[in-house]
Amino acid sequence: MDLIQDLSFIHLILNASILVQLVMGLLLLVSLMSWLYIFLKMFTVRRAVKQSAAFEDEFWAHADLNQLYQKAKTAGENAGSMERIFSAGLSEYAKLKKKSNVDNNAVMDGARRAMRATYQREMDHLESHLSFLATVGSVSPYVGLFGTVWGIMNAFRSLSNVGQATLAHVAPGIAEALVATAMGLFAAIPAVVAYNRYAHDVSRLASRFESFMEEFSNVLQRQQ
Amino acid sequence: MTALAYHEPYRYSAAALAVVVHALFFSLLYFGFDWHVKLPPDMVVEMWGQLPDPVPEIVPEVLPPPPPPPPVQEAPAKVVEPVVAPKADIELKKDKKKAAKDKKDAAALKKEEKNKTPTKTDKASPPQPAANEPRVSQEDARIQELKAKMRAEMDAATQGEVMRYKDLIQSKIRRNIANTADVPENAEAIFFVTVLPGGLVMDNVKLLKSSGNAAYDSAAERAIFKAQPLPLPQDPAVARLFRELRLSVKP
DSSP: OOOOOOOOOOOOOOOOHHHHHHHHHHHHHHHHHHHHHHHHHHHHHHHHHHHHHHHHHHHOOOHHHHHHHHHHHGGGGGGHHHHHHHHHHHHHHHHEEEEEEOOOHHHHHHHHHHHHHHHHHHHHHHHHHHHHHHHHHHHHHHHHHHHHHHHHHHHHHHTTSSSSSSHHHHHHHHHHHHHHHHHHHHHHHHHHHHHHHHHHHHHHHHHHHHHHHHHHHHHHHOOO | OOSSSOOOHHHHHHHHHHHHHHHHHHHHHHOOOOOOOOOOOHHHHHHHHTTOOSSSHHHHHSSSSSSHHHHHHHHHHOOOOOHHHHHHHHHHHHHHHHHHSSSSSSHHHHHHHHHHHHHHHSSSSSHHHHHHHHHHHHHHHHHHHHHHHHHHHHHHHHHHHHHHHHHHHHHHHHHHHOOOTTTTTOOOOOEEEEEESSSSSSSSOOEOOOOSSSHHHHHHHHHHHHOSSSSOSSSSSHHHSSSSSEEEOOO
C-alpha cells in the first residue's frame, strides 16, 4: 500500500484520541449489553406468551383446580406467570377457607390480594431491563455524537498548524470521529425498536393477566 | 411460593447471540468499506491512452525549421555561404533574444556578447560586422519562404495556427527562464512535455536532449512549469496537436 495514508478500520480506532477511544469503548459495552437484553427479553417474552396461552387453554378445557394446582407446584421455577398467579390465588383461598370464622368476602379479598401481589412481581420480572433499553436508545446517539464532535475538534485544531490546509489533513480525523457516531447509532436503533416491541408485548400480557385474575375470582366465588 | 426463583435458560444463548451480532457489525464495517486510498494518476494515464493523435508527425516539423534548411538552399547559390551560415544563425538567435528579453539591461547584453566573441572567432573569419545586417534580413526572408512553403503544403489555416502558438509557447517559456547570463548562445535543451487541455503541464516532463549545461536545463524545466498555463489554440482540433510536445528551449 502507499505510505501516505492507509485508512484501515483498526488503524482509525487505534489512532483516535483517548477520549474518543473511551467513548467508543463505552458504546461498545453498552451495545453489547443492550443486545444481550434484547435477546434475553425476546426469549422471555416469547416464552411468557406461549406459557400463558397454554395455561389458559388448559384452565378453560377442564376446570379441575386441584389438578392444575399440583401441576403448577411441580413445575416449580419453570412455571409460567399465569400459573404462578393462579396457584398464589388458589392457595390463599384454600388457607382462608380452612379458618372457620372468616366470611366469604374476606376470603375473596385475600385471594385477590395474593393474586395481585404475584401479578405485580411477575410484571416486574417481565419489565426488567426494558428501561435499560430505553435509556440506551435515547442516550447513546448523543454519546456517539459527543465522541464525533470531540474528534472533529481535534482534527480541525491540528489543521491550524498547517500552512496550506487540504482536505487530506482533516479527513482521517473526521473519519475516525464518525466511527463513534456509527457505533452510537448501532447501539441505539435496535434498542429503540426492541423497547417499543417488548413494551407493547408486556402490556398485552399484563391485560391478559388482569382479565384472567377477574375470571378466576369469579370461578372461586362460584365455588363457595 | 413467594420466593422468586426464575428459571432463565436463555442467558448464555442471548450473550452468544449478542456477540455474534457485534462480530457481524464489525466485519461489515471492515469488509463493507474499501478503506484503502486509491491514487488517481492511474486513471489519468488511461485517459491519455485513449486519444490517438497525429501529434508525433506534426511536432517534429514544427520544431526544427530554422537550422537545417539554410545550408541546403545556400549551397547552390553561393560558395562562401556555408562557412558563414552557422555564424549568421547565431546572430539571428541573438536578435531574437534581444527582442524577447527587453528587461535585460544593455550592459548585461554587452557582457554576453563579449563572452561570445571568442566562440565566434573560433568558428569563422573576422570580417562579419559589416556583412551582418543584410545577411540577417536574407535569412529572415528565407525562413519566411520556408514557412510559406510548409504552410502551403499543409492545411494552410491549421499550420498557421500551429506555428503561431508554437512561437507563443516558446516565447512564454523563454520569458520565464530565470538567469541565462553565462549560457552559450547556441545551447538548446529539448523536452518532452505532455500538455493537459487548458494549458497545464503534466509532471512527467522529460529531458530528451541536454543543452550541456545542467543549470540551464533545470532553469528551462522550471520555466516550463512557470509558463503555465501555456497558450493553446481555441480550436479544439488544432489544440489536440499540442497534447504532446517536443519543446526546444534556447536562450
